[in-house]
Each structure stands twice: as structure tokens, then as C-alpha cells.
Amino acid sequence: MRFSRWLADRWVVGVALLVLGYLLLPIAVVAALSFNRPSSRLSYDFHEFTLDNWRNPCATADMCDAVVRSVQIGFLATVVSTLLGTLMAFALVRHRFRGRSGINVLIFLPMATPELVLGTSLLALFVAGGVPLGFWTVVVAHVMFCVSFVVVTVKARLAGMDRRLEEAAMDLYANEWQTFRRITLPLVLPGIVAAALLAFSLSFDDFIITNFNSGTTVTFPMYVWGAAQRGIPPQVNVIGTAMFGIALLLVLASGLRGRRARRAALAAPVPVGRAGGRS
Amino acid sequence: MTALAHLGGAPTPTAPPGDRDATRGSYRLLPYLLLLPGAAWLFLFFTVPLLQLAAASLYDPAGSLSTGYALTWAFGNYPDALQAYWPQFGRSFLYAGVALVLALLMGYPLAYAIAQKAGRWKNLLLVCVVAPMFTSFLVRTLAWKTILSDNGWLVGLLRDVHLLGPDGRLLATPVAVVLGLTYNFLPFLVLPLYASLERLDARLLEAASDLYASPTQAFRRVTLPLSMPGLVAGTLLFFIPASGDYINAELLGTPNEYMIGNVIDSAFLVRLDYPQGAALSFLLMAAILAVVFVYLRRAGTEEVL
Numbered sequence: 001m002r003f004s005r006w007l008a009d010r011w012v013v014g015v016a017l018l019v020l021g022y023l024l025l026p027i028a029v030v031a032a033l034s035f036n037r038p039s040s041r042l043s044y045d046f047h048e049f050t051l052d053n054w055r056n057p058c059a060t061a062d063m064c065d066a067v068v069r070s071v072q073i074g075f076l077a078t079v080v081s082t083l084l085g086t087l088m089a090f091a092l093v094r095h096r097f098r099g100r101s102g103i104n105v106l107i108f109l110p111m112a113t114p115e116l117v118l119g120t121s122l123l124a125l126f127v128a129g130g131v132p133l134g135f136w137t138v139v140v141a142h143v144m145f146c147v148s149f150v151v152v153t154v155k156a157r158l159a160g161m162d163r164r165l166e167e168a169a170m171d172l173y174a175n176e177w178q179t180f181r182r183i184t185l186p187l188v189l190p191g192i193v194a195a196a197l198l199a200f201s202l203s204f205d206d207f208i209i210t211n212f213n214s215g216t217t218v219t220f221p222m223y224v225w226g227a228a229q230r231g232i233p234p235q236v237n238v239i240g241t242a243m244f245g246i247a248l249l250l251v252l253a254s255g256l257r258g259r260r261a262r263r264a265a266l267a268a269p270v271p272v273g274r275a276g277g278r279s
Numbered sequence: 280m281t282a283l284a285h286l287g288g289a290p291t292p293t294a295p296p297g298d299r300d301a302t303r304g305s306y307r308l309l310p311y312l313l314l315l316p317g318a319a320w321l322f323l324f325f326t327v328p329l330l331q332l333a334a335a336s337l338y339d340p341a342g343s344l345s346t347g348y349a350l351t352w353a354f355g356n357y358p359d360a361l362q363a364y365w366p367q368f369g370r371s372f373l374y375a376g377v378a379l380v381l382a383l384l385m386g387y388p389l390a391y392a393i394a395q396k397a398g399r400w401k402n403l404l405l406v407c408v409v410a411p412m413f414t415s416f417l418v419r420t421l422a423w424k425t426i427l428s429d430n431g432w433l434v435g436l437l438r439d440v441h442l443l444g445p446d447g448r449l450l451a452t453p454v455a456v457v458l459g460l461t462y463n464f465l466p467f468l469v470l471p472l473y474a475s476l477e478r479l480d481a482r483l484l485e486a487a488s489d490l491y492a493s494p495t496q497a498f499r500r501v502t503l504p505l506s507m508p509g510l511v512a513g514t515l516l517f518f519i520p521a522s523g524d525y526i527n528a529e530l531l532g533t534p535n536e537y538m539i540g541n542v543i544d545s546a547f548l549v550r551l552d553y554p555q556g557a558a559l560s561f562l563l564m565a566a567i568l569a570v571v572f573v574y575l576r577r578a579g580t581e582e583v584l
Contacts, residue, residue, distance in 0.1 A: 016392030
């Protein structure tokens with residue numbers, strides 16, 4: 001009995017480590033291939049070590065144009081969807097109103113609909129309406145599928161917030177605007193930032209919906225898709241590795257910040273109120 | 280549907296406290312003003328397009344993009360499309376189903392180990408689970424092309440141990456497509472499952488074993504039922520995108536592995552047959568909804584038992 005329990009424990013951990021290996025292997029391959037000098041344009045095998053790809057990431061100019069375009073689209077889609085989604089989250093958590101369940105369905109459905117259907121239906125609309133496909137139709141599409149994720153993320157943060165902090169501020173003669181500015185906003189901000197990062201990463205990496213609505217506009221995923229037929233330049237892996245590195249740094253930085261904040265909270269048990277106060 | 284809402288981790292907000300100004304007119308309007316821009320965007324670019332797609336699926340199939348389409352309520356588009364492409368339909372659900380089983384076999388132990396055994400490594404391991412999403416979907420799928428390549432170490436190893444014949448391949452086979460699907464959507468399964476298992480009180484398992492349950496019994500009677508919400512949410516978050524995916528089939532397979540997504544893509548972008556593409560899109564959505572509905576009912580009754 002003891003022994004079988006021991007074995008069960010180790011068995012689970014062993015399998016878990018193998019699965020983690022499966023998840024991380026392709027990332028290691030992408031990183032390795034970013035240092036590869038391929039033997040031919042259509043070869044996916046590691047041939048020879050080189051630093052050239054990192055030295056000239058823009059050797060293929062089309063690819064860098066595509067990356068820049070993806071960043072522009074991602075930025076616009078993030079700003080608009082974060083704004084719209086945050087407003088909706090406030091309405092849903094802070095107010096009682098008629099039609100709440102209808103709104104919840106409207107927010108939930110885009111997340112449950114296959115991307116393929118989101119993409120083809122927008123294409124059908126744009127074509128029927130005579131809207132030329134391009135940069136702006138992609139932005140519109142990206143805002144649409146990012147909004148729901150923003151609402152869910154900000155809502156979670158708002159719902160977990162202690163309303164008594166705001167009541168305390170009001171009791172101390174802060175008016176509504178001051179309360180919002182000094183208490184509510186700083187407390188919700190981590191949720192909004194997380195939502196914005198999520199929106200940007202969803203937009204930057206989207207292929208399926210973009211593919212239907214981009215016309216001749218080429219984003220980074222669209223570039224990779226097209227290049228997969230003609231032969232992938234190794235610089236694609238440089239971009240892939242760099243993206244991974246930036247995302248990892250952001251996550252580690254937020255983790256460290258969280259840990260520091262928690263430690264500070266342990267050292268001095270009053271800082272929650274100060275987060276929005278004069279300091 | 281409630282299963283997916285679980286993922287947000289947000290409890291349905293109860294009646295908002297402190298509605299002290301609810302009587303003031305501007306306050307009653309405020310929620311609608313806050314909702315208006317977002318709701319309008321979703322209505323215009325999600326609801327209306329779905330209606331337009333529904334209309335397009337009933338266009339006269341004789342029309343074309345250049346000559347224009349007439350809405351003739353051609354319901355025949357649906358059986359026609361299904362008849363022409365049922366193998367790709369079947370393949371989509373077969374591949375997504377097999378990938379789901381593989382993902383459950385891998386994802387459950389992983390989620391369990393992180394939730395219950397990882398201790399202070401928990402956060403680091405969670406970062407590892409989402410790490411694949413930090414790099415581009417297409418780039419990491421292409422990495423599998425390198426791993427599964429005919430000259431790669433994996434195929435070499437499998438040939439050496441005679442799991443593959445001397446000319447056996449992995450790339451451009453159903454195996455590669457299913458492996459790619461499993462890999463790409465595994466994090467969506469693991470995260471909600473982890474959220475459920477993390478809340479599991481280890482003392483319940485001790486109690487089960489004190490009452491002479493074997494580890495297997497304890498798993499079946501305690502762990503599994505308690506992880507059901509996460510399991511249901513994770514399964515749906517895996518299955519919906521996996522059955523609609525066509526990137527893996529395109530990059531890792533051949534036209535013999537094409538799924539329904541490949542057909543819809545070419546109907547809209549290559550063959551420019553909008554009525555057929557629209558009909559196929561709706562059939563895909565209906566099929567997914569049907570599977571989800573049956574599954575939720577099943578999972579629901581299991582939970583009750």
C-alpha cells in the first residue's frame with residue numbers, strides 16, 4: 001500500500017516531466033534553428049552554426065515589414081479592445097441593469113465560436129458591404145475577438161476587489177472622481193495591463209481570422225504561411241526566439257514585482273490603502 | 280456553456296453593493312453608456328456577420344463574386360457541401376478526437392503534478408506550460424517539421440528500434456498532424472484542469488485511503504469527480520479550436536490529411552465559392568455545437584452520479 005502510493009507519486013511526476021519536455025522541445029528547436037545556416041531554402045534540418053541570422057534579422061525585407069505591420073495592428077487592436085472591454089467589465093461588475101444576461105451571451109459567444117467561422121463570416125460581411133480588405137479590416141476583426149478576453153480578464157480582477165476600500169475613501173471625503181483615480185484605478189490596473197498583454201499576444205499571433213480578412217496586407221503569421229510554401233528564411237526563427245524571450249522577461253518581471261509587493265505587505269501591514277494614496 | 284465561464288475564474292457578480300445613487304437618472308444610464316461601444320462593436324462585427332454568412336450559405340450556387348450572388352434560399356447547398364466533403368469532415372473530428380484523448384492522457388498527470396506535487400516550483404512549471412504560446416503558432420508548428428523530418432533523430436531512432444520500417448516516415452502522415460494538434464492545444468486543456476485540481480484538498484485523499492480505498496479507487500471516486508469542472512472546460516477549450524484547425528494539416532500533412540478547415544479556406548480564398556464555404560462553416564459550427572451539447576449533458580450526469 002505504502003509502496004504503491006510511493007510509486008503512484010513518482011509515476012505522476014515522471015509523466016509530467018516528459019509532457020513538459022514535449023511542450024518545450026519545439027521552442028528549443030526554434031532557438032537552435034535561429035543559429036542555423038540551412039543547406040537549401042526548403043530544408044528544415046540543422047546544417048551549420050552561424051550568427052548571421054541574428055546579425056541581420058532583416059535580411060529578408062518582406063519579413064521585417066510584416067513584423068512591423070503586425071506590431072502596428074496589434075497596438076491599435078490592443079488599445080481599442082482594452083478600452084471597450086474595460087468599460088464593459090465595469091458595467092457588468094459594478095451595476096445592476098436590465099439585459100445583463102444578453103450582454104453576457106454576446107461576450108461569451110465569440111470565445112466559443114471556432115475562429116474559422118469568425119473569419120469567414122466577417123469576410124462575407126465585408127465583401128457584401130463592398131469594404132476593401134486590408135489593414136483596417138484586420139484591425140476591426142482583431143478588436144472584435146480580443147474584446148471578450150479583455151472583459152473576462154478585467155472582470156476577474158474587479159470581482160475580487162474589496163469594495164470597502166472605496167467606501168473608506170468616500171467616508172474620508174474623497175469625491176467619486178478622487179476615489180476612482182486614487183483607489184479603484186490603481187487596484188484594477190494590474191488586471192487591465194494583463195488584459196492588454198493578452199490582447200496584444202492574441203492579435204500578434206492570429207492567423208486564421210487575419211487570413212480571411214487581410215486582402216493583400218501581410219502580417220507576420222501571414223508571411224510565415226506564405227513562406228512555408230516557398231522556403232522559410234532562418235530569420236523567422238530569430239523573430240520566434242525573440243518573441244519568446246520578450247514574453248518570458250515580461251512574465252518573470254511581473255512575477256518578481258508580485259513577490260516584492262507580497263514581501264512588502266508582510267513587512268508593513270498597511271500598504272493596500274497606500275497603493276492609491278499620496279506617497 | 281457554464282463550463283467555459285468557469286475558465287475566467289470570475290464568480291458571477293452578485294448584486295453590486297452600495298448602489299446608493301441608483302435613484303439618480305444619470306446613474307441608471309451609466310451601465311448602458313459603459314456597455315454601448317463594446318456591445319455595438321460585437322453586434323456589428325460578430326452578430327451581423329454571422330447573419331450575413333447565413334445568407335451567403337443560401338445564395339444561388341450559380342452566381343459568382345464577379346457577377347454577384349442572388350439570395351434564392353438554396354437550402355440544397357448544405358447537403359451538396361456535405362456530400363462533397365464528408366471525408367474531410369469526418370477526418371476533422373477523428374483527428375481532433377484522437378488528439379483530445381492523447382492530450383488528456385498527457386495533460387491530466389501534468390496538471391495533477393503541478394497542482395499537488397510541485398510545491399514551490401508551481402509557478403515556474405505553469406510558466407513552462409504556457410511557454411509555447413509565447414512564440415508564434417506557425418513558427419512552433421514548423422519546428423515540428425524539423426523534429427519529424429526524415430533525416431531527423433526521431434525518425435532515425437524509431438527506424439532503429441523497428442517501430443518504423445526502413446522507409447517509414449512521420450512527416451506528411453496523420454501521425455504528424457495529430458501530434459501537432461495535441462501539442463498546439465494542450466495548454467488550453469492543462470490550465471483549467473490545473474485550476475480545478477489546485478483547489479483539491481489533499482486531506483480528502485488521505486481520508487479516502489484511511490477508509491481503505493486503493494489509490495485507483497480514491498482517484499476514481501474523489502479526484503476525478505472533483506476535477507470535473509476543469510476537465511469539462513479544458514476538453515471544450517481543446518476540442519473547439521482543434522476541430523476547426525487547418526494549419527497543422529497544411530504544414531505537417533498532405534492533401535490526404537486535409538481537414539474541413541482546409542476546404543473552407545480554399546472555398547473562400549481559392550475557389551471563391553462563397554455559398555459552399557458559408558454552408559461548410561455553418562455545418563462545422565453546428566457539428567461542434569452538437570458535440571459540445573451531447574458532451575456537456577454526459578459530463579453533467581456523471582457529475583451527479
